[in-house]
Amino acid sequence: MSALLPTRMVSKPWGRTALPVPFSAPDGERIGEIWFEPPPALDTLLVKYIFTSEALSVQVHPSDVQTLTAGLGRQGKEECWLVIAAESGARLGIGFRKPLGAEAMRAAALDGSIEQLMVWHTVAPGDFFYIPAGTVHAIGAGVTLVEVQQNSTITYRLYDYGRPRELHLDAGIAVAVGEPYPAHLYRHVPAEGAARLVEGPHFRLDRLDGAPDAATAARYAGAPLLVIPLGGEAEIGCRSVKGGGCALAENLDAVAFSGHCLIAQPSR
Template structure:
């Protein structure tokens, strides 16, 4: 559960666990007022070759957005490494990103190597491998460090090729299957009085989007993230929609 500081605007809320052992997944709620940087993440093999613990694949579920909101995912055309590097240096990469119109309920899986950016005026839930590895390619002139050499080496220099998914609250469906990624994600619609979640010995990351209930007697509400294990008592008090994630 997260309680925002009084009088402060919050751009990201992270849900992780304190302690020496990091969880395999990290959940964030992201709220944008301007375009975020154009960036890319390595996969596990690429990250370990660079001396890092692991790579990062992530997914986005749009909670709310302005009517003209967009996500940048992949490129509008295939590029050579040389043309890609030049576009990142001179800023023309902004015109080579495919900016996709989005609406609440849209879901995108961002494979490692996918050049991407989150546009302005979007609220989304992000579920990702718990790795702090981002190669920033372009930042609209803001004075932050760029990682052009590392980013060029891991980027897929082509359009995004995975079909978009749309899932409204009230539906139950798989958004990301175990064979597609290191983790699976489902949108679940749970009826009042129902307490069945797909527990099979694995912990679940439970993100309530609508409705109320309790976990081990503690109330949950939208905008939170709970880690649920076998034996936890989940009670659904009103019809509830939630994103549910598990490690594959």
Template sequence: MRELTPGFVERVWGSADLSPWFPTPPPSSGGLPYGEVWFEGERLLIKFLFPQEKLSVQVHPGDAYAREHEASNGKTEMWRVVRAEPGASIALGFREPVEREAARAAALDGSIMEMLDWREVRAGDSFLIPAGTVHAMGGGMVVAEIQQVSDVTYRLFDYGRGRELHIERGFEVAELVPYVARETRCAYFETVEVGPRELVEPRAAEDYLIGLESGRVWRLERTVQAGEAALHTWVPE
């Protein structure tokens, strides 16, 4: 078992306090708070997210589109809510099907926020978010994210923060329909929760144990005991 080294990423929506997971992060260099802590593998990227403000309304492309237009993998991801303040919420998909031109216009004037399906979350909630799902995250939570190795994000609305939007490509890949809940498994990874006294065996060439209480991530090379609430994540053979 090998513990992975975290990488700290500044975000405009980040937090000045990453405790208790990362109580002494390195000094930031760009003047922004840290919003993400990355643990990067060969085929999976594991993050802890610390939003104190809303993330942009966004969408990620699938593999075929991303390889053609971005020379990258697509991005399917999974969120596990580790901590949530009362009223913390996420948006997944649309409340009802919407026409593409109407969605584009709503992204430009901000009314897309009312079209999205917002739902309150609490610690322990899990969501699989396939490529093409329009989504957003509010502040006041900590989320563990498991995803394909990709950083291709198309912002559709960003609350006037001045960052680049990607309306054309975003709406080429967006699925403008309600979100359908799925198991936290897909063609790229599979994730299950393990208890503090369970033994975990490696199941594939790329295999991880994610400590939700400690913010630590281990690459599994042998059978281990979880020791805390954790996610066992692997790439299917």
């Protein structure tokens, strides 16, 4: 059941015409995201690389409960980001400096001041953020990151720097949490060593440095998982998976790890 996942390049107005190795953009296209198509065995998870040359919109995603209530099915979206590279001064905007009510948020979205009301984190490689549903957020220019998320495409844009794209103020403000971002959802992952990144209601995520320890192996045992090499590689059966790839493995025992890899799996 192991397999390399097909990739999809997604053009974005804030993307890049030159991508970091091992990726390459088609001539003249601004590629903002590379998606790994979710396999049927793990279709609740989506893994992406994101590359920015300009800031993304200020946006928010709903929860499973909110989408079910709205009749949209189980399409909520919680996500997390691991920064891989960042230009000097690159930032991520997450949450607000102080509590913000719905009408104040609407006014700030309409006049553009919402950007100044958010908290902006200057980032470096290894910075990790978990983004719960309802968190107002924006990825700034000059960032390369890996995103692991619930497999949902529902994004409500609140502000888009004047780009001619649709905004979703009613839907977005209805699900947005007008509060500061909880500090415990951020951490810096050291350059060396393994790290448990997420053990949440929707998925788990770990960064390995070589083979997993016994506790990590027990958490992932007996179920399929996704393998995302970073600075290392993985052998799954007779198949080698290197940086820039993502693969499905039928279980952890089928994988031999070398160097830094992410592993992800839906929560059970």
